[in-house]
Amino acid sequence: MDDGDIAERVLAGDRAALARAITLVESGRADRQERGLQLLDRCLQHTGNSIRCGITGVPGAGKSTFIEALGLHVLDTDEEARIAVLAIDPSSPVSGGSILGDKTRMPRLSAHERAFIRPSPAGDTPGGVAARTREAILLCEAAGFNRIFVETIGVGQSEVAVASVVDFFLLLMLAGAGDELQGMKRGVLELADLVAFNKADGANRERAEAARKQLEGALSLFASHPDVVTCSARTGDGIAHIWSLAQDIVAREDIQAKRSAQAALAFERELERTLRTRFLANDSTRALMASLEQEVRAFKISPAQAARRVFQIDA
Numbered sequence: 001m002d003d004g005d006i007a008e009r010v011l012a013g014d015r016a017a018l019a020r021a022i023t024l025v026e027s028g029r030a031d032r033q034e035r036g037l038q039l040l041d042r043c044l045q046h047t048g049n050s051i052r053c054g055i056t057g058v059p060g061a062g063k064s065t066f067i068e069a070l071g072l073h074v075l076d077t078d079e080e081a082r083i084a085v086l087a088i089d090p091s092s093p094v095s096g097g098s099i100l101g102d103k104t105r106m107p108r109l110s111a112h113e114r115a116f117i118r119p120s121p122a123g124d125t126p127g128g129v130a131a132r133t134r135e136a137i138l139l140c141e142a143a144g145f146n147r148i149f150v151e152t153i154g155v156g157q158s159e160v161a162v163a164s165v166v167d168f169f170l171l172l173m174l175a176g177a178g179d180e181l182q183g184m185k186r187g188v189l190e191l192a193d194l195v196a197f198n199k200a201d202g203a204n205r206e207r208a209e210a211a212r213k214q215l216e217g218a219l220s221l222f223a224s225h226p227d228v229v230t231c232s233a234r235t236g237d238g239i240a241h242i243w244s245l246a247q248d249i250v251a252r253e254d255i256q257a258k259r260s261a262q263a264a265l266a267f268e269r270e271l272e273r274t275l276r277t278r279f280l281a282n283d284s285t286r287a288l289m290a291s292l293e294q295e296v297r298a299f300k301i302s303p304a305q306a307a308r309r310v311f312q313i314d315a
Helices: 003-011 015-026 030-046 063-077 133-142 179-184 202-219 239-252 255-280 283-297 303-310
Strands: 051-057 083-089 115-121 147-151 168-173 194-197 227-230
Touching: 003 015, 003 030, 003 133, 015 030, 015 115, 015 133, 030 133, 051 063, 051 239, 063 083, 063 147, 063 239, 083 133, 115 133, 133 147, 168 239, 194 202, 194 239, 202 227, 227 239, 255 283, 283 303
Parallel strands: 051 147, 051 168, 083 115, 083 147, 168 194, 194 227
Antiparallel strands: none
16 A cells, blocks of 8 residues: 555545554654654544543553443444544563553453554653654544543653643542542642542442542642542443543533644644754764763763753853
């Protein structure tokens, strides 16, 4: 297939073509990535017709199980729904590899004819998402998927990058893990649209409800704060309520204005990424950096001063 064929097949809802298009935009090779971005431009006018949801939380909060329960609920109650899940996995700082195992924890959703699940490695991108998650969302929309779920890595309070690519941002928490004490702290809670204590079933139901009340009380000290609910992805309790709240929150917002601001932010970040790439591609720059790195390693110069010398900035 040439790129024109891939674009046509993406617009026709071909899953194999969609997977290939996402692979191109995520590629570390400049030529392939450029092909992917040009392919995206061909599809751009067919994007935007979805609800974009980001789900984050600490490891063990049950994000994959929750997304499967939520996705199956949406598919069961809305025959027009087509769901795409973009699951971001951590990458090894040593090998750069990634297990990409999120899909294996959504076996029923994976097998559904109206669902598409795409695991992606985060690489060295901070904030819990991959560098091209926004582009992958747009390609999924072009392929006709109208409910997009982005599952972040799940690493803690700094995991807020997903809020800049979605319409609705859900934070999953666990009772008894100390998370209820985070209500007094800044970070991810400032951006979340809704907080849910998952695994509220069996003997843990009372603990989850107590944690919900404690966090709700802490958040009430702030002028603006998200609602706090409980749910169980295992039993399905609270899943329908969360989806109803998500739809209500999205309906109340000016989504086009929000997405416009997100696109402008993506443009700024792309400029930074491009400037860094082109700057480091210069041979003399790389030679100077290698020389300065040796001085930094030998403690002859501070990293801050070495960086200034690269740019010839006076201290």
